[in-house]
Amino acid sequence: MNISDIIEEFILEQFDNSNDVSLSRNELANYFNCAPSQINYVLSTRFTTPKGFLIESRRGGGGYIRLSRVDLNKNDYINNLLCHVLNADLDYPTSLQILKNLSELNIINSQTAQALGYALSPKALAMPVKIENKQRANILKNVLINIIKG
Amino acid sequence: MNISDIIEEFILEQFDNSNDVSLSRNELANYFNCAPSQINYVLSTRFTTPKGFLIESRRGGGGYIRLSRVDLNKNDYINNLLCHVLNADLDYPTSLQILKNLSELNIINSQTAQALGYALSPKALAMPVKIENKQRANILKNVLINIIKG
DNA sequence: AGGTGTAAAGGTCAAAGAAAGTCAAACTTT
DNA sequence: AAAGTTTGACTTTCTTTGACCTTTACACCT
Numbered sequence: 001m002n003i004s005d006i007i008e009e010f011i012l013e014q015f016d017n018s019n020d021v022s023l024s025r026n027e028l029a030n031y032f033n034c035a036p037s038q039i040n041y042v043l044s045t046r047f048t049t050p051k052g053f054l055i056e057s058r059r060g061g062g063g064y065i066r067l068s069r070v071d072l073n074k075n076d077y078i079n080n081l082l083c084h085v086l087n088a089d090l091d092y093p094t095s096l097q098i099l100k101n102l103s104e105l106n107i108i109n110s111q112t113a114q115a116l117g118y119a120l121s122p123k124a125l126a127m128p129v130k131i132e133n134k135q136r137a138n139i140l141k142n143v144l145i146n147i148i149k150g
Numbered sequence: 151m152n153i154s155d156i157i158e159e160f161i162l163e164q165f166d167n168s169n170d171v172s173l174s175r176n177e178l179a180n181y182f183n184c185a186p187s188q189i190n191y192v193l194s195t196r197f198t199t200p201k202g203f204l205i206e207s208r209r210g211g212g213g214y215i216r217l218s219r220v221d222l223n224k225n226d227y228i229n230n231l232l233c234h235v236l237n238a239d240l241d242y243p244t245s246l247q248i249l250k251n252l253s254e255l256n257i258i259n260s261q262t263a264q265a266l267g268y269a270l271s272p273k274a275l276a277m278p279v280k281i282e283n284k285q286r287a288n289i290l291k292n293v294l295i296n297i298i299k300g
Numbered sequence: 301a302g303g304t305g306t307a308a309a310g311g312t313c314a315a316a317g318a319a320a321g322t323c324a325a326a327c328t329t330t
Numbered sequence: 331a332a333a334g335t336t337t338g339a340c341t342t343t344c345t346t347t348g349a350c351c352t353t354t355a356c357a358c359c360t
Contacts, residue, residue: 035337035338037338058343059342059345060343062344062345
């Protein structure tokens with residue numbers, strides 16, 4: 001077993017009953033006698049969104065890293081979007097269709113769908129088409145990832 | 151938790167029922183055993199206008215710092231946003247604050263605020279900071295313009 | 301009454317410190 | 331060889347501290 005696995009296990013244990021864990025990168029690194037960036041490595045390979053984890057953090061004095069777990073099974077449609085559709089380019093009409101679906105599935109309400117539609121419009125993004133479609137996919141992906149957190 | 155957060159909480163508690171709080175910088179600094187300018191730091195990062203706080207102060211003997219909470223006026227707020235804030239760069243924390251205000255003013259509902267927050271996050275935009283802040287301003291502006299139209 | 305000196309506030313800014321983030325090179329395992 | 335790990339140098343963000351500045355009240359002269 002390598003350090004990454006050990007650290008992963010350690011963090012998983014912290015999840016005991018709760019769905020949230022707070023930790024200090026430096027302390028952890030010190031405890032396991034490894035480079036601080038090793039912690040980032042563990043987080044980015046083991047505590048990913050597809051696995052149902054969300055990460056928040058803050059730098060500077062009193063900084064922290066906070067992990068939380070979400071239930072993925074309830075969100076098949078979103079999951080599918082995240083794994084397939086949103087990794088590629090996303091044109092504006094398609095994005096509107098996705099938003100409509102999300103709204104009909106009651107995953108988001110209609111105001112949210114509309115607002116996001118404006119946010120993803122060519123006018124809002126204002127950039128060359130090729131980049132624009134990538135950008136649009138990325139924004140929507142991010143919104144969804146966070147929405148499933150509930 | 152760092153001192154700044156603790157001081158912030160302390161001040162927020164002073165707001166108990168009233169909408170005004172009066173305090174002495176030196177006394178506070180003394181109480182928390184920190185540099186007086188730390189108080190200014192807390193005020194300028196936590197009790198900002200976008201967050202709905204107003205700060206008055208006076209130097210010299212018998213000087214003071216007075217904080218008050220203002221409630222935002224719907225039209226003024228949007229107007230100010232469109233005319234000033236959203237023409238310039240817009241950093242992420244400020245955008246979150248704006249969304250919170252818009253939600254409190256019932257201009258958008260809380261789900262929309264949250265979704266837009268994710269859409270405007272550095273991760274969603276994924277571009278160099280300088281461009282990112284322009285982009286963020288532009289997207290939010292576009293959303294806002296269309297929302298008040300509708 | 302009117303200057304004026306002084307102490308008592310608060311303000312500003314930049315440097316130092318304290319986290320966390322990134323990335324690529326070196327190393328290991330498969 | 332490819333994939334996965336480990337490490338460390340460098341970056342970015344947020345906080346803390348301290349030196350120096352400005353404003354105000356008040357007492358003391360004349």
